[in-house]
Amino acid sequence: MNATSFRESVFLVAGREVTQRLRSKSFVISTLILFAIVLGSILITGFISRANADSTAPVAGVGAAIAELETLPGVEVVEAATIAEAEQLVRDEEVDAAVVPLDGASADGPVPFEIVALDEAPGGLVGALSIAPDVRLLEEPGLPFGLLYLVAFGFGIVFFLSAVTFGGTIAQSVVEEKQTRVVEILLSSISARALLAGKVVGNSILAFGQIIAIAALAALGLVLTGQDVLVADLGPAVGWFLGFFAIGFVLLAAMYAASASLVSRMEDVGSVLTPVTYLVMIPYFLVIFLFDNALVLTIMSYVPFSAPVGMPMRIFLDQAAWWEPILSLVVLAVSTVIIVMLGARVYQNSLLRTGSRVKLGEALKG
Structure with missing residues (x-):
């Protein structure tokens, strides 16, 4: 052939x-x-994945806490006039948590806040509001x-x-x-x-x-x-x-x-x-x-x-x-x-x- x-x-x-x-x-x-x-x-x-990334958690804020919350990603800020109103929003489960100024906080320097939650501390919110040290990576992340x-x-x-x-x-x-x-x-x-x-x-x-x-x-x-x-x-x-x-x-x-x-x-x-x-x-x-x-x-x-x-x-x-x-x-x-x-x-x-x-x-x- x-x-x-x-x-x-x-x-x-x-x-x-x-x-x-x-x-x-x-x-x-x-x-x-x-x-x-x-x-x-x-x-x-x-x-x-996109839905999880785009999802936001409702969090109530009072006073100076509102401006602090607006800088956090993944947070939907719900403004409350008083601490009592913010606590009621938490009890009614209309928000996941509330961030309010501490009673008796000094007007000088950074305003200290406290987080108000219903029955469990919101770890993500705590971590977002915490002051973290600078991180320097020796290698590119995998x-x-x-x-x-x-x-x-x-x-x-x-x-x-x-x-x-x-x-x-x-x-x-x-x-x-x-x-x-x-x-x-x-x-x-x-x-x-x-x-x-x-x-x-x-x-x-x-x-x-x-x-x-x-x-x-x-x-x-x-x-x-x-x-x-x-x-x-x-x-x-x-x-x-x-x-x-x-x-x-x-x-x-x-x-x-x-x-x-x-x-x-x-x-x-x-x-x-x-x-x-x-x-x-x-x-x-x-x-x-x-x-x-x-x-x-x-x-x-x-x-x-x-x-x-x-x-x-x-x-x-x-x-x-x-x-x-x-x-x-x-x-x-x-x-x-x-x-x-x-x-x-x-x-x-x-x-x-x-x-x-x-x-x-x-x-x-x-």
Whole structure:
């Protein structure tokens, strides 16, 4: 088969894979649900955060205390003419607390105040009115723990779901074609390598398109909730994630197809896919539970199966030097070429063998 016919065969199979998936109602519905969950979760979280940030606590003030309260953020000042009136507002629970001048306070110097509350001291108000010393930081403050967890979870879950979903689709397609002997008809027209390449290319297009759509929806949700700064902070990490995912998924797709070609029954698919599934699950759990461990993230950045989540997380945390993402991408690309070549050999040598499960060593030897 010459280069032109091989390329045409690959495009033909890839187009068939894409068309079949897009015509599948279950795929379309599940994709729309995933998009709705991504956008909805960001919108709900953002609106709740904004509501909490914009919320104000009603506090009664008397005399000079009113001017002091007006300087505090998150406080709605309710003016009271007398201390007795302010105390009554507290008893009626119309305000959370009251700030009043101390009886007998001297007119010279700062006016001392006291806080009047119903049955519990308002810690936030006490802290806001307290005189705090100047603070000098030796290092820049780190990102909030909750934000770091959400970013790590986002990278991990998107990579995990896409790899498992589309990798499983490739495996199911391979076994169905073997079980129904459709593959024998296909191989009479195209080569096994073209068939494998077409499946990988087609599902890679779908997976990459889904990832881009998720990234766009996430950015839209952040903009709509007023978190534009976070979009700018996440931009470089998301860009590298897309590049790493595009190459990393090809590696995993080849492994899914090669593993599935070892069996001829759908009931046996789970057993041969278990090792590949572990390779996808391990980076997912590592980045979620150890996202703040610099050593673990560094190791993950140079392991092909975990680099698509490890390196973007390090970029977001500003832990990686400028050359590290490039080196990691090169390592991933070289590993992908090797795995694809081995996977193609296994796939080609196992595709027409039916009956009992083909051993990996036999498939490699041919």
